[in-house]
């Protein structure tokens with residue numbers, strides 16, 4: 001059983017720190033929302049590493065918004081709904097496509113410099129987009145540029161206090177209301193940060209898998225602490241695998257942006273054959289789940305661990321100018337993007353599901369908000385359209401700040417004493433445990449799933465559940481506890497969904513089943529057990 005809190009503590013005897021708004025996480029969602037909230041409020045920003053460590057920083061392709069006169073919110077809406085495979089909330093998608101351009105203007109006002117071409121913003125195309133609508137920066141370093149601009153502003157803002165290297169162990173709640181967070185300082189001391197509003201911006205869960213484009217910090221912390229706090233967790237069976245991550249001995253699974261295919265790169269199998277025409281009329285720019293599974297099929301058929309991406313039709317100069325980061329990175333491994341076919345394979349990239357929110361980012365727990373990858377706003381459905389994630393973060397970040405304006409001040413602090421008497425048995429080194437979990441997830445809960453594998457996966461994950469009876473004190477231990485929590489939810493949801501849709505593919509139920517399954521799977525922790533619910537879209 002997963003306990004309500006990961007550690008024993010007595011809230012009244014802990015040091016208390018008061019703030020208006022606590023923002024947990026420092027990717028685009030955290031930085032942007034903190035800056036917006038700081039226009040009216042005192043903000044405490046808590047990050048487990050630093051302002052420069054987040055998934056956002058590695059975003060290459062860009063940010064999708066309707067900028068061109070040839071584009072329209074209706075086209076963007078349509079593309080998003082098609083990619084989402086019947087599970088998007090059309091209201092949330094409307095919010096995204098109509099408010100995205102204003103959000104981009106905010107980013108520009110905050111100092112982000114997007115690439116220009118002939119006096120206009122340069123726009124590229126990515127998979128399943130019918131129009132050129134992806135803004136980018138420094139070619140393929142969009143996330144890094146956004147983080148640069150926003151983190152500089154954040155550091156200069158006197159209304160924002162930044163706590164780097166601090167870990168949020170759990171949220172403090174009583175009767176369905178959030179009072180702030182239990183935070184561990186770098187020296188191990190615990191404090192209670194009491195806040196009128198708590199905004200989870202803690203990113204994704206790529207570290208659930210052995211191969212991922214995400215950094216080490218993407219350990220599902222937000223989903224898991226929100227789950228323990230009683231929030232609704234929705235659609236976590238939908239994990240997006242990016243089709244093209246570098247697959248080369250000794251190299252991390254570095255992202256080879258979809259924008260490379262957007263600019264004309266093609267995919268070839270081990271035999272040098274271009275293969276996407278067998279799978280989808282949009283070829284290399286089909287939705288991500290389609291391309292990722294097509295690659296996996298080709299890998300299986302040719303008994304290879306990778307396929308190739310071929311961008312050799314472009315001149316060296318263009319390649320270097322448009323994709324400088326990818327070009328340089330590949331060159332470190334002796335691979336020249338302008339003249340070599342680059343070996344690539346799918347890798348876990350994005351969690352479509354997350355903490356369920358309304359159209360103002362509020363979760364089912366009062367005063368608790370979620371923004372960015374950790375949230376499930378309804379924008380992505382079963383499969384996220386490329387480059388919609390950065391737009392989602394800014395659009396819903398703005399809305400959260402509007403909503404918190406109306407919150408009455410907190411009037412009390414709950415009395416909480418958590419004493420489960422956890423044991424001090426030495427736990428197996430968490431590095432090993434984490435690796436085992438990642439292998440189980442890759443093997444049984446990856447791109448192709450079936451009942452037998454998912455049941456086996458669940459069983460293997462449950463072997464680690466005794467960790468919750470142990471006394472945890474280190475960041476890696478909390479992270480493992482969070483990964484396990486989320487892995488169990490993802491596996492259970494994947495087992496329950498007996499169909500294939502978007503990022504979730506069941507070999508034993510290969511068809512989409514709208515009659516039974518155009519629905520959400522929602523988990524909620526009630527009295528220590530997980531209750532599952534199936535809700536209409």
Ligand code: SIN
Nearest residue numbers: 060061257258386387
């Ligand atoms: C990419 O550049 O391919 C990633 C962009 C995204 O995940 O939306």
